[in-house]
Amino acid sequence: MDVIVIGGGIAGVATAYQLRAAGHRVCVIERHATVAQGATYGHSGAVLPTPLDIWFGPTFMPHRLGAKNGVIRKSGFNRAARGFVRRLAALQDPAAFSLQYSRLRPLIEASREAMGEIEARHTFDFEQASDLLYLVRGAAEWQLAGTALELLRQYDMPHQVLGAAQCAALEPSIPTTPEFAGGVQLSGERTANCPLFAKLLKQALDLQGGVTFQFGREVTALRFDNHHAAVELAPPLDAAPRSREVDVMRADAVVVAAGAGSLPLLERVGLPLPLHPLRLHTLVAPIAHEECAPHRAIVDAVKRITITRMNHRLRIAGAAVLQSASQTSKPLDPALSEEALALLGQATHDWIPGAAKISAALAWEGVKLLSPDGLPVVGNALHPRLFVNLGHGPAGWGLACGSAGLIAALISGTPSGLPPDTLAALRPERFRG
Structure with missing residues (x-):
């Protein structure tokens, strides 16, 4: 055909x-x-979603964490945008989240197999790296992640639940102060250069x-x-x-x-x-100090900010701005852009201080679609x-x-x-x- x-x-x-x-x-x-x-062009680098970073579920836009969830909401939502948020919020229920992830899971595994076949046939080098470390800031976030951890066990996804000291021992670029709740290592998951x-x-x-x-x-x-x-x-x-x-x-x-x-x-x-458009942001920054640079990808599990190393640069991606769809064709308010990029810079400072030269970073902004389910x-x-x-x-x-x-x-x-x-x-x- x-x-x-x-x-x-x-x-x-x-x-x-x-x-x-x-x-x-x-x-x-x-x-x-x-x-x-x-x-x-602006993708974070995470190859396949896991229960910890998929863009729905208990840790995605949790109401009780307010503005600290990594999604910037612009006031003045229209009816469609409010309905979209309500439908996504229904998936914060642990049972609804587990059911929806179970429907997606076969596609994730089919995608893993498809990528494996492509790589075996062509031996592409697209900056692949294994091992993701998901970090959780506080006890409330750790509690919200419980359903995701249960899904990791249910689907036999190799992982390790770590305390803060164990995270820092595994990835020395992570500071032990201020204190954070811990993290989860998924050594079988990968990052790579999507474009x-x-x-x-x-x-x-x-x-x-x-x-x-x-x-x-x-x-x-x-x-x-x-x-x-x-x-x-x-x-x-x-x-x-x-x-x-x-x-x-x-x-x-x-x-x-x-x-x-x-x-x-x-x-x-x-x-x-x-489907609703989200404005996502990415910073690509040169490594400032090699001794501070991470050796594996780091994901802020609740803020959905991913930090991946690609040769001598770091890609920091996330900071979604949620607006009414009618605003997507217009330039983003500079104040919102500044707020989004500040979120990425702050995550870099929090998790890998001194690693990235943010002042020399190249910024990207683009629109990605998210469905209400x-x-x-x-x-x-x-x-x-x-x-x-x-x-x-x-x-x-x-x-x-x-x-x-x-x-x-x-x-x-x-x-x-x-x-x-x-x-x-x-x-x-x-x-x-």
């Missing part, structure tokens, strides 16, 4: 890879000049053939009939005035994997999705030729590889290997009714 994939981020490139592996011909359409220039991985996948596809990329083009509309799917493309910005006409590309199927840009496209064809949106929707792969959230870009495998299986008409309750929980049309 001929398949059009809209979006050149990690979800779109991974989808193209899995579709080509299944024997399909693919065209990827991306509005930027190359792959991994949008939300993928580099996407670029390496693109290079592999270029060498293999069967996948083309159209850069600097923006999809303005989707069309479907009984026999074909089609996309309308805005003319290139550098096109001559007489030739600035809408182009139409036809295929057997279309996969929408364009992150926040997917929402208006899908809404125009009758599929409004209640915490799960990505993956599958067939509305029309037999329309497929969706988005909403993987800020924690775990490796999910895109497993989701891409599911899309390839659905388009090919082959079994995905995922259980029915997981497939139902991911369906784009689950929000209807």
Whole structure:
């Protein structure tokens, strides 16, 4: 089949890879000049989500910890934003959290397997590193993390629960004062460079053939009939005035994997999705003092701030700003940007003082989608030729590889290997009714 994939981020490139592996011909359409220039560019580095850092559950935006939870809320929420927060808050209940994580778990394992197959075939070097250390500040946070710890035990995920002194012994960059509650080591989990991985996948596809990329083009509309799917493309910005006409590309199927840009496209064809945009922030800072630099990734488990080392630099990511969706297209208030970047700088000072040269850091801000039930949106929707792969959230870009495998299986008409309750929980049309 001929398949059009809209979006050149990690979800779109991974989808193209899995579709080509299944024997399909693919065209990827991306509005930027190359792959991994949008939300993928600023990813924290955590490859797969764990019960401790997934963006829902008891430790995500807990009300009793107030502003200390790492998510900045702008006042003036509209009705949709308030409803989104309420739905996510329902997953703070331990039973609801455990059930929702159990639905996601098969996709996490499928993603782990998919990434393993890619690495075995191509021997990519994308700055992979094992061992994550999740740190917890106080007794109240430690109590909130109890359900996540139970899930680690339930799913036999290798881990060690550590006291503060043990954390400092394991990672000498962590100060023992002021006191903190402790942490959890997951030696089997990994971090890596997400945009580099996407670029390496693109290079592999270029060498293999069967996948083309159209850069600097923006999809303005989707069309479907009984026999074909089609996309309308805005003319290139550098096109001559007489030739600035809408182009139409036809295929057997279309996969929408364009992150926040997917929402208006899908809404125009009758599929409004209640996914909410979060403005995430990243600082990439040179290492100031080698003796202070961490040897493993550190995650502030409640603030959802991840600190990863990549060669001679540190990537500090998190500090989400939660606004009404209508504000996403406008520049962020400088005061909110300053507050978000201050959160990242403070986390660096708290956990690895002296390690990062924050004054020389490069700042990034981008929009990532989060669903009100915490799960990505993956599958067939509305029309037999329309497929969706988005909403993987800020924690775990490796999910895109497993989701891409599911899309390839659905388009090919082959079994995905995922259980029915997981497939139902991911369906784009689950929000209807």
